[in-house]
Amino acid sequence: MRRSTLIGGSLVVVFFLAAWLIKGAGASGESPYYSAFLITLAAFLTLAVFSFLYADNPVYKFAEHLFVGVSAAYWMVLGFWQTLVPNLIPRISRALSEQLELEYIDELWNVLYVIPVVLGILLLLRLSRKLGWLSRYAVAFIVGTTAGLNFIAYTRSNFMAQISSTFLPLVGDWTSWAAFVDNLSLSATGPLALLMANIVVVLGVVCGLIYFFFSREHSGTFGMASRLGIWILMITFGASFGYTVMGRISLLVGRMTFLLRDWLGIIAS
Amino acid sequence: MTTGVIFTLVVIGGALAYFAWRSLRGKEIDRRLIFLVIGATVALPLIFPLEFEHQPSPLVERIYERIEALPPGSQILLSYDFDPGMAPEVQPMADVITRHVLARGHRIAFMSLWATGQAQLNQTLNNVIPVDFPEAEIERDWVNLGFKAGNEGVLRVIASDLPKMFPTDVEGRPTAGMPALEGIRSAGDFDLVISFGGGKPGPREWILFVADPTGVDFAAGTAAVSAPELYPYYPNQMLGLMGGAKGAAEYETAFMGQYEQFADMPSPGRRIMGPLTMAHIVILALIVLGNVIYFRSRRERGTA
Numbered sequence: 001m002r003r004s005t006l007i008g009g010s011l012v013v014v015f016f017l018a019a020w021l022i023k024g025a026g027a028s029g030e031s032p033y034y035s036a037f038l039i040t041l042a043a044f045l046t047l048a049v050f051s052f053l054y055a056d057n058p059v060y061k062f063a064e065h066l067f068v069g070v071s072a073a074y075w076m077v078l079g080f081w082q083t084l085v086p087n088l089i090p091r092i093s094r095a096l097s098e099q100l101e102l103e104y105i106d107e108l109w110n111v112l113y114v115i116p117v118v119l120g121i122l123l124l125l126r127l128s129r130k131l132g133w134l135s136r137y138a139v140a141f142i143v144g145t146t147a148g149l150n151f152i153a154y155t156r157s158n159f160m161a162q163i164s165s166t167f168l169p170l171v172g173d174w175t176s177w178a179a180f181v182d183n184l185s186l187s188a189t190g191p192l193a194l195l196m197a198n199i200v201v202v203l204g205v206v207c208g209l210i211y212f213f214f215s216r217e218h219s220g221t222f223g224m225a226s227r228l229g230i231w232i233l234m235i236t237f238g239a240s241f242g243y244t245v246m247g248r249i250s251l252l253v254g255r256m257t258f259l260l261r262d263w264l265g266i267i268a269s
Numbered sequence: 270m271t272t273g274v275i276f277t278l279v280v281i282g283g284a285l286a287y288f289a290w291r292s293l294r295g296k297e298i299d300r301r302l303i304f305l306v307i308g309a310t311v312a313l314p315l316i317f318p319l320e321f322e323h324q325p326s327p328l329v330e331r332i333y334e335r336i337e338a339l340p341p342g343s344q345i346l347l348s349y350d351f352d353p354g355m356a357p358e359v360q361p362m363a364d365v366i367t368r369h370v371l372a373r374g375h376r377i378a379f380m381s382l383w384a385t386g387q388a389q390l391n392q393t394l395n396n397v398i399p400v401d402f403p404e405a406e407i408e409r410d411w412v413n414l415g416f417k418a419g420n421e422g423v424l425r426v427i428a429s430d431l432p433k434m435f436p437t438d439v440e441g442r443p444t445a446g447m448p449a450l451e452g453i454r455s456a457g458d459f460d461l462v463i464s465f466g467g468g469k470p471g472p473r474e475w476i477l478f479v480a481d482p483t484g485v486d487f488a489a490g491t492a493a494v495s496a497p498e499l500y501p502y503y504p505n506q507m508l509g510l511m512g513g514a515k516g517a518a519e520y521e522t523a524f525m526g527q528y529e530q531f532a533d534m535p536s537p538g539r540r541i542m543g544p545l546t547m548a549h550i551v552i553l554a555l556i557v558l559g560n561v562i563y564f565r566s567r568r569e570r571g572t573a
Contacts, residue, residue, distance in 0.1 A: 053304045071385075078384040079418035086437050087417075103443055105436060149425065153477040157506065161481060165505045240497045243513060247358065247467075247493035249311065249548040250514045253541050254357025256311050267315055 012059070016044050023263070043263040046255050088113060166205050168198035204232045273317025281310055281547060285554050292562050303555070310551045311544040319543030323515075323522040332488045332509035333369070333523045335461060341374030343460040344453060348475065349379065349386035349393075350466030355492040356389055361517040361538035362490035363389070363465045364397050368531060369524050371402045371410065376449045378459070380414040380435070382423060382470045387416040387439070401534070408442070412449040415439030420470045424478035427456045457483025461508075467492030472499055476506050490516060514541045 024036035048063035090097045090105045091113050097104040119138040126135040172195045210222065211229030218226040260266045284306040291298055325333065336345070347366065351359045370377055379394075381387045394413060398405055405411060414435045417423045426434040431453055435444050444450055456462060456479045464475040464487075472489035480487035486508050491499055493513025503510055511520055517538025525532050 054301055075384045075418075078387065078416055082387075082416050082439070083418040086441065087434070090436065102441065103437070146421075149421070150477075153421075153481075157477045157481045161506055162501060165501070236497070243493040243496050245549065245552055246513045246515070246545065247355075249307075249545055249552075250358045250493065250541060251354060252307070252311050252548075253315070253514075253544045256308075256315055256544070257357070257537075257541075260312065260315055 016040055019043070019263075026265075039262055043259060046259060050255075088117065092117075166202060168202055170195070170198055170202060203228070208232050271317060273313075274319060277313040277317050277319070277547070280313060281306075281551060284309070285551065285558075288555070289558055292558055293565075307548060307551060310547045314543040314547050315540075318540065319547065320539070321542050321546060323518045323539065323542070325519040325523040326516075328503060328510045328512075329516055329519040330509070330523065331504070332366075332463070332511065333520065335486065335488070335508055336366075336369055336373060336375070339373070339375060339460050343375045344378065344449070344451075344458070345370050345375050346378045346380065346456060346459045346462045348462070348464045348466070349381040349390040350383050350464055350471045351389060351468070351492065352383060352385035353389070355467050356392075357537075357541060358492050358514045358517060359465045359467065359490055360389060360392060361514070361536070361541070362511050362520060364393055365517065365521050365524055365536075365538070366463060366465075366490070367393050367397050368401055368534070369520075369528075371398070371405055372528055372531070375460075376409075377411040378414055378449060378453070379411065381416040382420060382474075383466070383468070384416050384418070386466075390415075401531070408438075409448045412444065412447055413439045414444070421474050421478055424456075424470065424474055428479045428482055429455050431455050431458075455483065457485045459485055461486045461488065463488045463490065465490040467495035471495065472507075473502075476502055481506060514538055514545055518542045 020033075020037055020040040023040055024033035027033075027036050029035060045063050045066070048059045051057055052060040085100060086102060089100060090102045091107070091110070094104045119141055122134045123138040124135075125131045172191055207225045207229035209229070210225045211233065213226075216222060257267070261268070288298055288303075288306075339345075347363065347370075349363060367377065379390050381390055390413065398411065402410075407413075415438065417434060419426075423434055431450075432444055437443055438447070452458060462475065462479065462485050464472045466472055466489075472491055472495070475487060475489070479485065487506075488508040488510065489499060490511040491513070493515075496510065496512030496516075499507065499510055499512075511517060518536075518541070521536045521538045525534065525536065
């Protein structure tokens with residue numbers, strides 16, 4: 001290890017230890033040093049991830065690996081204790097229910113509850129070289145049922161319902177146009193605003209579809225509609241990008257708020 | 270305008286002017302400097318708060334009006350389908366909706382399709398209910414059903430049989446006979462279902478597997494990244510939508526404007542809008558600057 005790395009690392013450790021002790025001394029509550037330790041640890045991990053913006057480094061790698069490991073364990077433990085235990089054990093075993101202090105559900109013994117257990121065990125056999133092939137049965141079951149169930153849901157909600165939502169009235173009351181122009185804004189409401197929104201939706205869908213229709217040359221009126229389709233798509237991508245920026249900056253604001261309020265106490269809660 | 274706000278504007282304006290000056294002279298800007306400026310753009314408006322006016326949009330207003338129109342005692346299902354990454358945008362929505370629902374005297378069933386959502390749900394249960402509604406009783410006014418693994422599978426089951434998936438609440442108490450879940454056989458029996466999320470499973474899966482098959486009124490509060498893909502479901506398949514921090518700020522404005530006792534409540538959605546707006550302005554300025562440089566260099570290449 002290089003000497004500069006060692007000195008830098010030591011300084012970081014000393015800094016966060018000092019931050020923890022100062023935070024703990026100023027905190028109140030039942031266990032101030034423990035809560036101060038958690039906040040300081042969270043601040044360290046946040047800054048460790050931010051350090052990637054400067055350059056890739058071992059501290060960032062540590063935080064990244066810790067996150068992946070803790071997340072996987074958290075999901076697994078919660079899934080086991082909150083889904084598998086309360087939903088399965090009281091339905092298949094009175095003795096186990098009593099041992100885990102769960103209320104036994106006295107209903108007719110149902111083989112359907114055992115099938116998922118068997119499939120789950122088969123899935124875990126993937127860890128064995130000799131018996132790993134058995135996990136394919138569980139995977140095949142998951143793929144088959146998911147595809148089948150999703151096919152129905154997507155056809156109903158994302159295909160039929162979306163087509164039905166595009167059948168909008170394009171003729172309506174144009175007499176309110178003067179009031180509409182008077183109150184012209186992006187959040188304008190009323191029958192005329194609705195009518196114009198309907199026209200944009202129908203035109204957008206039709207032109208967007210025409211752009212992806214390649215069985216005919218994109219020229220003349222058809223070409224104009226296709227070019228309008230490109231514009232519609234570009235505006236959609238722009239809106240998505242804008243929202244993405246908003247989401248990412250919100251995330252940064254969240255971490256900044258944590259650092260400035262919870263850790264450093266610069267801003268009020 | 271306070272000195273702090275002027276200082277913020279001077280720092281941001283100075284940084285942009287420096288970028289413009291350097292770029293127009295054909296010199297590169299270190300990307301780390303841009304990160305630093307974005308960091309300052311977000312931090313300074315947090316230290317010296319910038320407030321903006323917010324007007325609820327029709328998509329947000331419809332959710333608000335729906336909760337207002339329900340008779341007291343109505344049952345509402347709130348699903349926390351997000352993680353700490355989405356929390357700065359989505360947690361404020363979940364908190365203000367919880368306040369609104371309880372202030373109207375409705376009953377809440379909380380649940381989560383994300384393991385991390387349960388920790389976020391605990392934030393509401395620890396910071397909102399005991400502080401603002403100490404009289405609200407567990408089992409009678411609200412119930413925490415907790416997290417269930419299974420994604421769309423969970424939704425398919427609760428669309429037809431909720432007690433089968435949730436025989437107990439998160440603490441292991443049997444849900445049968447709980448007043449908060451009185452008369453509820455499936456998710457379709459709730460008066461309103463709201464999913465807070467933005468990933469998978471999230472609002473889209475709720476529409477596909479619960480709202481459309483059962484016909485229950487459904488609304489969503491979502492992270493900004495996912496908002497554009499949810500717009501097509503409005504208004505026929507989704508009652509309303511709160512998109513990103515802006516949606517949270519709009520809802521907080523509507524709620525705090527009408528309920529005087531909550532006029533001074535924490536409003537993280539509105540507070541986030543100051544830094545968010547400044548960061549957007551800086552990013553827009555950088556995009557414009559980048560385009561100016563691009564067209565300028567293209568013209569220079571053309572004349573060379």
